[in-house]
Amino acid sequence: HGPYQPHEPGYGLDQPGYSPYEDQILDRKARMLAIQNAKAYLLKTSTRSGLNLYDHFANILTKILDEQPANTVDIIENISKDVKWAQFRKKMDTLRDERLILPTFEAAEKCKALFVKEGGEGQHEELDEEMPALPNVMETAFYFEQAGIGLSKDESYYIFLSLKNLTNVQPIQTCRFWGKILGLEMNYIIAEVQLREGEGGEEEETGEEGEETTAEGEKEMGEAEEEEEEKEEEAEPPKSTYKPPPEIPKEENGTGTNKYVYFVCNEPGKPWVKLPPVTPAQIVCARKIKKFFTGRLDAPIVSFPPFPGNEANYLRAQIARISAGTHVSPTGFYQFANEDEEEEGGDTHEENPEFEPPPVAEMVDSLTTWAHHVKSILKQ
Amino acid sequence: MEAQSLPAALALVAGGGAGLSPERQAALAASLPLLQRDYRFERVWFWGCIQGVRGAYYIAEGLGPDRAAPRSRLYSLNCLDWSLLTPATKEMLALAEQLMGRFQGDPSFEYDLAEINAEAAARLIAGGKEPVIKEEARLIATIEQIDRAVGIVPRGAFVKTPLGSVHENRHFEGLSLVEAKKLSSYFHFTEPVNLKNKTLLEKADLDPSIDFLNSLEHDIPRGSWSIQLEKGGTVVVLRSLLWLGLTFYHVPMTKQFGYVYFGTGERNLDLPFML
Numbered sequence: 001h002g003p004y005q006p007h008e009p010g011y012g013l014d015q016p017g018y019s020p021y022e023d024q025i026l027d028r029k030a031r032m033l034a035i036q037n038a039k040a041y042l043l044k045t046s047t048r049s050g051l052n053l054y055d056h057f058a059n060i061l062t063k064i065l066d067e068q069p070a071n072t073v074d075i076i077e078n079i080s081k082d083v084k085w086a087q088f089r090k091k092m093d094t095l096r097d098e099r100l101i102l103p104t105f106e107a108a109e110k111c112k113a114l115f116v117k118e119g120g121e122g123q124h125e126e127l128d129e130e131m132p133a134l135p136n137v138m139e140t141a142f143y144f145e146q147a148g149i150g151l152s153k154d155e156s157y158y159i160f161l162s163l164k165n166l167t168n169v170q171p172i173q174t175c176r177f178w179g180k181i182l183g184l185e186m187n188y189i190i191a192e193v194q195l196r197e198g199e200g201g202e203e204e205e206t207g208e209e210g211e212e213t214t215a216e217g218e219k220e221m222g223e224a225e226e227e228e229e230e231k232e233e234e235a236e237p238p239k240s241t242y243k244p245p246p247e248i249p250k251e252e253n254g255t256g257t258n259k260y261v262y263f264v265c266n267e268p269g270k271p272w273v274k275l276p277p278v279t280p281a282q283i284v285c286a287r288k289i290k291k292f293f294t295g296r297l298d299a300p301i302v303s304f305p306p307f308p309g310n311e312a313n314y315l316r317a318q319i320a321r322i323s324a325g326t327h328v329s330p331t332g333f334y335q336f337a338n339e340d341e342e343e344e345g346g347d348t349h350e351e352n353p354e355f356e357p358p359p360v361a362e363m364v365d366s367l368t369t370w371a372h373h374v375k376s377i378l379k380q
Numbered sequence: 381m382e383a384q385s386l387p388a389a390l391a392l393v394a395g396g397g398a399g400l401s402p403e404r405q406a407a408l409a410a411s412l413p414l415l416q417r418d419y420r421f422e423r424v425w426f427w428g429c430i431q432g433v434r435g436a437y438y439i440a441e442g443l444g445p446d447r448a449a450p451r452s453r454l455y456s457l458n459c460l461d462w463s464l465l466t467p468a469t470k471e472m473l474a475l476a477e478q479l480m481g482r483f484q485g486d487p488s489f490e491y492d493l494a495e496i497n498a499e500a501a502a503r504l505i506a507g508g509k510e511p512v513i514k515e516e517a518r519l520i521a522t523i524e525q526i527d528r529a530v531g532i533v534p535r536g537a538f539v540k541t542p543l544g545s546v547h548e549n550r551h552f553e554g555l556s557l558v559e560a561k562k563l564s565s566y567f568h569f570t571e572p573v574n575l576k577n578k579t580l581l582e583k584a585d586l587d588p589s590i591d592f593l594n595s596l597e598h599d600i601p602r603g604s605w606s607i608q609l610e611k612g613g614t615v616v617v618l619r620s621l622l623w624l625g626l627t628f629y630h631v632p633m634t635k636q637f638g639y640v641y642f643g644t645g646e647r648n649l650d651l652p653f654m655l
Binding site for chain 1: 392396397400402551650
């Protein structure tokens with residue numbers, strides 16, 4: 001029987017106003033009114049965002065029923081956030097597209113431009129004889145890839161195309177892809193180039209003449225100062241007789257460390273910049289410091305001992321050190337052009353036509369089968 | 381980086397010059413799924429390669445259901461046969477910090493401790509063992525240090541459940557281009573240090589399920605990460621300057637990311653001078 005005593009559970013629940021189903025309105029009209037009130041509440045527009053809860057729920061449920069993701073109850077909040085976000089995306093889309101155009105698409109256009117020029121050049125086949133020996137970048141990249149080193153194939157191809165552009169612009173005799181140096185903000189791609197004789201030399205000569213005249217001017221000043229010193233010896237403290245060590249002469253272009261000219265660019269597709277020739281003072285200083293490259297050629301190098309020059313000079317000095325220290329070839333591959341004049345003519349070497357490569361196993365085992373073929377830099 | 385997406389990922393990282401020969405790539409593609417089957421890992425990551433003088437170590441990591449749990453590491457000399465490494469202990473870490481110079485490439489090579497650290501050598505002798513440290517131990521310690529110091533993931537890629545375990549976030553759509561250029565959008569994927577020292581303003585923007593790790597913003601020294609957008613902004617590549625050779629890549633607005641180490645396994649102690 002039902003609960004009649006006050007201590008029994010459920011007592012008093014049959015009174016109107018206390019039954020557990022009290023919040024359900026039984027009268028049909030009243031229920032419809034309540035439903036409309038509830039819906040009107042849900043349709044109330046939020047003052048901040050202009051959305052209303054009813055539409056939001058409808059969108060969420062539509063999305064869930066369309067996509068039917070697994071474990072929906074776990075990610076329901078994320079779905080709600082996504083639906084809200086989707087509302088706003090239309091307004092911000094135009095802004096975002098404009099920003100995206102600048103970096104990504106510009107770079108893609110530059111790369112495309114590399115390809116387009118190739119199509120234009122293909123028509124001028126008469127110039128084939130004059131075109132210098134282009135390096136076969138893809139072939140060397142393939143061999144390096146077998147060893148586990150190298151850039152991706154796309155990048156190697158872009159580099160190949162930009163080297164081609166370089167040879168069209170500058171009077172170049174031989175050209176080689178030297179490598180890539182990583183920097184903090186941007187990287188450097190470096191090409192080692194030998195200019196055709198007589199073309200690059202003119203600019204350098206005027207530079208050298210200018211230096212000689214200033215050196216002479218300084219010597220004259222030095223003599224004049226010494227005369228004055230003798231007269232005023234009593235008044236002034238003795239001047240130091242320290243003479244800085246004579247400036248080590250820069251190597252001429254086309255010899256020694258300046259045998260090759262180096263061009264750099266930040267990315268394939270950007271214009272190539274020529275690096276200035278290196279001076280011994282720069283190499284000596286570069287041996288003592290260790291700095292990261294930032295990627296901008298005009299950045300100053302703050303170091304101790306202070307480096308004479310900016311990042312372009314430091315880059316050139318490092319390239320010179322690397323080339324001098326690591327260019328190797330199998331022994332006997334190159335021979336001197338003139339064996340009589342070994343002292344002077346040590347710069348030129350040619351491939352030995354009688355060279356027989358030793359078997360691979362031998363080459364791996366001992367280091368004597370390899371030899372440096374570039375002169376190393378003196379400690380001076 | 382994920383074992384399944386290895387070829388595509390290596391192509392993106394190759395801007396640094398490091399890569400794997402086709403032979404090794406093929407060997408990895410064959411042996412990493414076998415690892416997953418044998419050790420019952422949920423995910424297998426190719427961690428990278430430490431180059432020694434005479435040989436190189438290829439390292440793989442396996443993750444269980446909780447991604448933040450200590451990971452099991454395996455090494456191989458030829459990408460085909462893998463050996464499990466024991467977890468790192470504090471002693472190993474302390475000793476390995478003092479070893480300088482390149483790895484030799486031979487896991488049983490022994491470094492003479494007596495020259496390096498007389499105390500530790502004395503302790504070992506007293507304990508009845510020889511005063512040497514094997515290269516394997518150095519390898520374990522180095523991998524642990526690198527992971528702790530510079531193993532990074534993008535913000536939002538991993539989510540922490542209220543139960544404490546960490547999973548990949550299925551809703552991670554990738555960072556936007558703007559976010560990808562900021563250091564604060566990347567986290568160290570290790571135990572966080574001092575998460576709570578932030579102002580109320582900063583905390584208001586954070587989401588506790590995503591921001592449970594340290595971000596890269598406050599790394600010491602400042603500037604020890606180099607962020608570059610390659611291929612005109614389609615890939616963002618972060619390179620660590622503290623451990624030279626660690627490269628992290630992420631394609632914005634997609635789920636692809638990963639990091640890999642190709643290097644000599646030596647910390648760059650000259651970093652403050654080089655910046």
